[in-house]
Amino acid sequence: MSEPKFSIGIDLGTTHCALSYVDIGACDGEQVSQQVLSIPQLTAPGSVEALGLLPSFIYLPHASELATGDLSLPWTAEQDYAVGDMARSRGAATPIRLVSSAKSWLCHAGVDRRAAILPNDAPPEVARLSPLEASLRYLAHLRAAWDHAQPDAPFSEQEIVVTIPASFDPAARDLTAEAARSAGCERMILLEEPQAALYSWIEKSAGGWRKQVRPGDIILVVDVGGGTSDFSLIAVLERAGSLELHRVAVGEHILLGGDNMDLALAYAVAGKLSAQGSKLDAWQLRVLTHACRSAKEALLSNPELAEVPLVIASRGAKLIGGSIRSELTRAELVTTLLDGFFPPAAIADRPQGRGRAGLTQLGLPYAQDAAVTRHLAAFLARQVAATADLEGFSSQLPADATFLHPTAVLFNGGVFKSELLAERTLSTVNSWLVAEVAPAARLLEGADLDLAVARGAAYYSYVRRGQGVRIRGGTARAYYVAVESVMPAVPGMQPPVQALCLAPFGMEEGTEAALSALEFGLVVGEQVRFRFFGSSVRRQDQVGTLLDDWEPDELQELDEIQTTLPSDGRAAGEVVRVRLHARVTEAGTLELEALPHDGPQRWKVEFDVRAGASD
Secondary structure (H helix, E strand, C coil), X not given: CCCCCEEEEEEECCCEEEEEEEEHHHCECCECCEEECCEEEEEECCEEEEEXXXXXXXXXXXXXXXXXXXXXXXXXXXXCCEECHHHHHHHHHCHHHEECCHHHXXXXXXXXXXXXXXXXXXXXXXXXECHHHHHHHHHHHHHHHHHHHCCCCCHHHCEEEEEECCCCCHHHHHHHHHHHHHCCCCEEEEEEHHHHHHHHHHHHCCCHHHHCCCCCCEEEEEEECCCCEEEEEEEEEEECCEEEEEEEEECCCECCCHHHHHHHHHHHHHHHHXXXXXXCCHHHHHHHHHHHHHHHHHHHHCCCCCEEEEEECCCCCCCHHHCEEEEEEHHHHHHHHHHHHCCCCCCCCCCCCCCCCCCCCCXXXXXXXXXXXXXXXXXXXXXXXXXXXXXXXXXXXXXXXXXXXXXXXXXXXXXXXXXXXXXXXXXXXXXXXXXXCCCCCEECCCCCCCCHHHHHHHHHHHHCCCCCCCEECCCCCEEEEEEECCCCCECCECCCEEEEEEECCCCCCCEEEECCCCCEEEECCCEEEECEEEECCCCCCCCCCEECCCCCCCCEECCCEEEECXXXXXXXXXXXXXXXXXXXXXXXXXXXXXXXXXXXXXXXECCCCCCCCCC
């Protein structure tokens, strides 16, 4: 394979995708030649425009809905669906044909992410896609747009970084990597979105970042996107006279973002309409939710707008006179988002649960508490010891500190286009610091809220070639597999399990860990289950550490895998003596292999459910 000419960064976002690229040959140290690809896409039937962002929406039209050629793109006339701007606008009026939030569904362990389930509440006659296929279509569109713009530098021959939430578990990472490879990303790496945002900030500073941070700093990255809220902590330390950045903690996976806000705004407008005598049905509420998304983005991106008109068609209405009209005002936007999602909070506050019904509709497992500020308080308190054993880190917390004290804050995500929301978040964090007699955190300015993730991803690919500054960190969690104990049958009691550490916190990409001194029994030839755990707080466990017990908040259980490992001539149900071998791939996914005591076979246990395991 030829040497790549470009480093490509792809933000595979919940509401938007973006592609940025660095010309490797035109860079000199931290002076980088970087651009953003304008992405051709349908903006109306038969109309193609090149835009800086590709909305993450797919519209699946009825066979008779559009004329021949209405879905044609510069590189194909065969496509029977729309991706991007037209998909979003047309789907707002017909949401049962709109695929959205595929990224959130891709990390939902409660569904088969390879099954055609989107749109999730579409009637039977509407075609559906799997979350994996939807992600693949976004990436395939970006690939085609690139090859159309750069025919002499094929997409498949470039270095490509695809971003994911820092909180993605191994299964979601593996599925994202699979979608990227299927779309032609031969040289593919995964990068956490908050790290990408910081890389973008570093690149834009053209070397000036060293004057804005100093050894002992803790940078808090708050990334509130379309589907998730992600928090990361990055420590600044000095080694051999040079500044180094180390990612020391990431938050849990929180399905809380712009999607929740759109729905909250829709309910606020629906309440206003109800008071005026207009009651919306479920279909109209879905249409209103999509309209509120567009109105929110317009208000956040244009501070001069006071309100955005909304039109909600009556079901079956053919004339505009049959529609319901309203508006979303800036005051309503600010009140709903500030009070509902960024309320004042104390550092001791925690996300609130609520009583749940025994039966519920199938859907995304959204956070039960909408307050980003309370989730942030829980994250900082949980990570109070994150830097305690970080070699070379010069700052020490007071003995009575109840949370890790950030010294700088970087915002990412379109939500923070609102200065009010950014100011509320920063002032809340600083109120916690003041209460513990700590200096206020400063804002790292200059972030590109729409394109930072894509730009940072492209820069990271360049950095991996030995240029610029690299954020260290490795895996964001330690990972464990359950080992069942051998015990006589006892009525009503399950055998206890131990948690075996496969990959310690911070295990670097491209490294391997063999548990050569330990042997276990592997059941082959019959269906078995593998239980996995992750921990963002147990930083001292090494490969091979066996935990007999742990606190509920120390280990979080991940997806369970049910599979039948091939017996390879052995008896079904035979227990084979094996050694375990774990590897973090260059792409950032985790693999586990079992090697028998006698024989050449090996079994790979994938972190995503497969039809069968490979040997």
